[in-house]
Amino acid sequence: MKRLVILAACVLASFGVFGEQIVIKYAHWNALPEDPFNYVKAFETLYPQYKIDFTLIAEAEYPATLRQMAATDTLPDVLCLWEHDIVEFAKAGYVIPLDKYLSQSKFLNIDDFIPATKELMEMQGGLYGLPWCYATHVLYYNKDLFDKKGIPYPNENWTWDDFVKAARALTDPAAGIYGCDAIVFHGIWWDLIGTFGDPIIDEQGRFAIGGGAEKLLTELYQLTQEGVIAKPATLAMGAAAVDLFAAGKAAMKFDGSWMTTQYKDITAFAWDIAPTPTVDGRRYVHLHTGFFAINAKSKVKDAAWKFIEFCLSHFGQTLIVRGETIFSSRASLASHGEGIYGIKGPTNWAAVPVQVENGHWGYLLFPSTVWMDAVNDFYAVMLGNLSPATAVCRAIDRAKDILGADKVAPYAPCP
Amino acid sequence: MPRRRANLIAYLFLLPWIIGLVAFVGGPIIAILPLSFTSWNLLGSPRWIGLRNYVEMFSGRGDFWPIVFNTLKYAIAGVFVSVTWSLFIALLLNRRVPGAGLAASLCFAPAVVPYIAMAFALQLLLRADLGVINYWLKCVGIQHPPDWLMDPDVVLWTLAAVTIYTYYTGQMMLIFDAALKQVPKELYEVASLDGASSLTIFRHITLPMISPILLFNVVIGFLNTLNMSFTIIYPLTAGGPGKASTVLSVDIYNNAFKGFRIGYACAEAVILFVLCALSTLFIFWLSKRRVYYEA
Numbered sequence: 001m002k003r004l005v006i007l008a009a010c011v012l013a014s015f016g017v018f019g020e021q022i023v024i025k026y027a028h029w030n031a032l033p034e035d036p037f038n039y040v041k042a043f044e045t046l047y048p049q050y051k052i053d054f055t056l057i058a059e060a061e062y063p064a065t066l067r068q069m070a071a072t073d074t075l076p077d078v079l080c081l082w083e084h085d086i087v088e089f090a091k092a093g094y095v096i097p098l099d100k101y102l103s104q105s106k107f108l109n110i111d112d113f114i115p116a117t118k119e120l121m122e123m124q125g126g127l128y129g130l131p132w133c134y135a136t137h138v139l140y141y142n143k144d145l146f147d148k149k150g151i152p153y154p155n156e157n158w159t160w161d162d163f164v165k166a167a168r169a170l171t172d173p174a175a176g177i178y179g180c181d182a183i184v185f186h187g188i189w190w191d192l193i194g195t196f197g198d199p200i201i202d203e204q205g206r207f208a209i210g211g212g213a214e215k216l217l218t219e220l221y222q223l224t225q226e227g228v229i230a231k232p233a234t235l236a237m238g239a240a241a242v243d244l245f246a247a248g249k250a251a252m253k254f255d256g257s258w259m260t261t262q263y264k265d266i267t268a269f270a271w272d273i274a275p276t277p278t279v280d281g282r283r284y285v286h287l288h289t290g291f292f293a294i295n296a297k298s299k300v301k302d303a304a305w306k307f308i309e310f311c312l313s314h315f316g317q318t319l320i321v322r323g324e325t326i327f328s329s330r331a332s333l334a335s336h337g338e339g340i341y342g343i344k345g346p347t348n349w350a351a352v353p354v355q356v357e358n359g360h361w362g363y364l365l366f367p368s369t370v371w372m373d374a375v376n377d378f379y380a381v382m383l384g385n386l387s388p389a390t391a392v393c394r395a396i397d398r399a400k401d402i403l404g405a406d407k408v409a410p411y412a413p414c415p
Numbered sequence: 416m417p418r419r420r421a422n423l424i425a426y427l428f429l430l431p432w433i434i435g436l437v438a439f440v441g442g443p444i445i446a447i448l449p450l451s452f453t454s455w456n457l458l459g460s461p462r463w464i465g466l467r468n469y470v471e472m473f474s475g476r477g478d479f480w481p482i483v484f485n486t487l488k489y490a491i492a493g494v495f496v497s498v499t500w501s502l503f504i505a506l507l508l509n510r511r512v513p514g515a516g517l518a519a520s521l522c523f524a525p526a527v528v529p530y531i532a533m534a535f536a537l538q539l540l541l542r543a544d545l546g547v548i549n550y551w552l553k554c555v556g557i558q559h560p561p562d563w564l565m566d567p568d569v570v571l572w573t574l575a576a577v578t579i580y581t582y583y584t585g586q587m588m589l590i591f592d593a594a595l596k597q598v599p600k601e602l603y604e605v606a607s608l609d610g611a612s613s614l615t616i617f618r619h620i621t622l623p624m625i626s627p628i629l630l631f632n633v634v635i636g637f638l639n640t641l642n643m644s645f646t647i648i649y650p651l652t653a654g655g656p657g658k659a660s661t662v663l664s665v666d667i668y669n670n671a672f673k674g675f676r677i678g679y680a681c682a683e684a685v686i687l688f689v690l691c692a693l694s695t696l697f698i699f700w701l702s703k704r705r706v707y708y709e710a
Contacts, residue, residue: 064672067457088675092458232565232656233542242545369674373658380657385567401476402674 021051022303025076027066028290029059033323042319043310050303070094077298078307080132080290083364086120090128095293097126101305108312112330116287116359123205123365129291130312131329133320135257136287136355137191139163139277143270143345145170145177145251154252154274156354160195163252163277164223170251171228180223181243181250182230182382186375187286188254190363191276192216194284200362202409207366207399209392210411217381217388224382232379256288257352258326264342271345275354287359289329327352370399389413451682456675468682478658479683485571486641486662486690489648492575493640497584498632505591506621519588526585533580534650538564541573564652567659574648574660581647583639587632594628595621623707630702634695641691663687 032038032054040052055076057065063085069075070089081089089095102108110118110127114134121127141154151166167179183189194200198212223229230244245253248268254276263271276283292308294301310316317328341347363371374395380386386394393414400408451468453461472479504522507515525533540547543562552560563573578584598621606616622629645664648654654661654669661669663683671680 061672064457064675067675071457088456088458094458231543231562233538233544242539242542367674367676369669369676372669372673376653376655376657379565379655380567380659383562383565383656385659386657397476401471402676 021049022300023051023053024078024300024303024307025053025055026078026080026307027055027057027069027076028080029057029062030324031056033319037319037323039311039316039319039323042315043307046310047306050306052307073297075295075297077295077300077304079293079295081129081293082290083120083288083361084367086129086291086293087124087365089293090124090126094296095128096296096301097128098130098294098305098308099127101309102127102130105309107314108309112332114287114329114331114356114359116361117329120361120365129293130308131287131289132292132311133317133324133326133329134287134289134356134359135326136285136352136359137185137188137254137276138257138273138351138355139275140245140253140255140259140263140271140273142245142248142251143272145248145269153272154277156275156351158274158277160219160277160279164219164228167223167228167252168226171226173227176249178230178244178250179228179252180230181245181253182224182232183220183254183378184232184243185255186372187256187288187363189375189378190371191254191284191286192220194286194360194362195276195279195282197279197282199409200284200360201365204409206407206409207370207396207403208409209395210409210413213392213395214388214413217378217391221381221384221388225384229382232382257355260342260346263345266345267343269344272348273346273351274348275351283354283358284360284362285355285358286362286364287356288364327356366399367402370395370402373398447681447684447688450678451685453678453681455677457677461678464678468679471679472682472686478661481658482661482663482666483686483690485658485660486644486664486687489571489575489644489660489662490637490640490694492572493578493644494633494636496575497578497581497587497636497640498629500579501584501587501632502591502629504588505595506617508588508592509595522579523585523588525580526582528580530581530646531650534647537577537651565656567656570652570656570660574651577647577651578640581639581643583636583643587636590628590632591625594625598624626702626706630698630706634698637694637698638691641687641694663690 026040032040035041040054044050044052053076063082066075066079066081066085066089070092075094079089079095081095086095102110108130110121113131117131139154143153146153146166149169151169154163154166163180169179171177171179183192190200193209193213193216196212196216198209200208202208220229224231230250233242244250245255246263246266257273260273276285292311294304294308298304311320312330314333317330317333320326321328321333374391377386377391377394381388381391392411396408396411396414450461452463452465454464454467455461500522504519508519539545541549541563543549543560543565546563548563549560561569564570602620602624603616606620611619642664644662645668648660648662648665649668652660654665663686667680667683667687670676670683
């Protein structure tokens with residue numbers, strides 16, 4: 001009997017029942033969602049031989065902290081890298097290519113991911129990360145104000161001229177209502193610059209703005225002077241103290257899709273979302289994501305891939321999308337923030353796939369000092385303190401200082 | 416106890432603080448100088464580039480010179496505002512005016528509020544179209560009040576005025592209060608008997624008698640304004656609009672932790688250190704004829 005028990009224990013040990021758990025270190029800028037959407041807990045339940053050692057890093061310090069960890073050799077096994085960071089980390093050899101793992105996966109396929117993933121892969125000459133989900137930008141609109149003026153709601157066929165016409169018609173200075181709120185989120189500037197015709201990042205990977213940016217700034221300045229678009233207010237670390245759209249004082253607003261989690265509690269008016277307008281048939285939209293990547297010095301690379309594969313599985317993506325209120329990066333799973341149907345909006349989630357079709361990483365692939373300073377100058381243009389041409393030339397000069405002149409496409413009017 | 420042994424025990428008690436100072440303050444400060452000659456984005460090793468960071472700075476690219484002038488303007492205006500305000504409140508306290516204690520407490524209270532919370536409150540107060548201050552100004556007939564935080568001609572002076580809410584202004588008030596209490600009352604009595612006005616008494620008795628403390632507060636205020644400017648400016652304006660309110664400390668933060676240009680940020684930090692040192696030396700030189708030390 002004793003021999004039988006010892007034999008059974010040996011057999012069970014060989015199956016890892018009494019074996020040590022493999023610990024996978026994982027860091028993220030979001031806290032893990034509450035049950036039942038806690039994808040880490042779900043992974044550990046499904047695969048008890050693995051244990052996730054989770055580290056929450058404050059979003060404001062996320063890229064800096066990851067770089068400090070890289071410098072001190074304390075990077076986690078699974079990283080979730082932002083767009084510019086995946087480029088830099090891959091270049092510096094801190095993350096491994098995932099091509100081999102992906103080719104061996106039974107259910108993951110590069111063609112199933114949002115198109116921008118392949119775009120980045122081609123740029124980098126290899127697949128170093130897979131997007132964990134994505135968020136994008138949309139046009140928010142106040143349905144009650146549109147109904148009051150008898151203006152049809154924005155739709156995917158809206159052009160910039162339609163937007164301007166509606167914004168002018170919706171502006172009501174006596175009631176203190178603007179046609180559109182000021183641009184608050186920096187990504188919107190780059191969406192519109194791309195929509196107005198600039199590539200932002202060209203085929204050679206160079207920072208490329210020029211005529212499109214100048215035209216956009218000129219148009220927006222004119223609309224701001226007319227009082228159709230609200231003047232920009234001070235931005236403390238990117239946040240505006242007053243949200244005119246939420247206050248019902250702006251009929252439209254360009255902002256990130258994540259704002260639906262804040263606006264879902266609006267009760268004063270009905271609202272919805274729409275795709276951003278086009279210019280000459282062109283719509284340029286930025287996507288925001290984090291890329292799952294594997295630390296090149298990880299001792300548990302296979303286990304790290306197992307976790308990433310789980311997160312990108314149907315089950316994992318459902319948990320992440322519902323827990324984090326974002327969209328799946330896998331086209332075949334296309335869930336569009338189910339569960340975020342607020343009291344008076346949104347309903348038009350069909351707007352999101354339209355944005356994704358035109359989705360790019362664009363400005364996000366450059367260091368933030370390149371585009372953040374440019375955005376500050378764009379606000380100065382809106383206030384009449386700088387001309388559009390000067391702001392564009394300053395942005396190009398700054399990019400040359402930071403990236404090197406060979407990494408910036410020339411723009412003839414700028415010396 | 417033998418003296419040597421007593422000294423050794425004293426140093427042993429100081430050792431934890433010394434280790435902390437060397438490891439977390441001294442070491443990083445010393446490391447800044449060699450790093451300022453490198454190009455480094457925290458990935459891989461720093462790459463030696465010699466004086467290129469300094470050449471880029473002094474050649475005027477990256478808006479370096481406007482940022483330095485912003486820094487000096489903000490520091491001088493901020494010190495003037497904070498020293499004047501804290502001295503004024505301290506004088507009120509010493510005159511035993513009814514309600515002076517309450518006024519002083521109310522003036523000191525914002526000094527203990529976290530700067531982030533203060534920044535958001537100030538944004539609401541100072542907003543051009545919806546702010547409370549501009550509303551009051553319009554009520555008294557000023558129809559086009561300034562855009563306090565988005566007008567590049569006004570924003571730095573607004574930020575300098577906001578320094579009255581900082582912790583070190585509250586500290587200055589307490590220090591001035593203590594200094595004013597040390598001024599011999601007989602001097603005031605004699606001056607009053609001779610028919611001196613309040614302004615004359617303040618100019619010829621109060622100021623000279625508290626001049627060492629005034630010098631101390633000006634120097635500390637200047638250093639605090641130069642070094643602590645980030646904690647006020649970044650939450651409030653993030654250096655905008657454009658670069659109108661960008662000072663060296665904000666630019667160092669942006670270059671180091673947003674742009675990951677560690678070498679360039681270290682070069683700016685060296686310049687900030689030199690500015691602090693030169694400013695302090697200048698203030699001491701200026702004060703040689705103005706500060707009265709009792710024999």
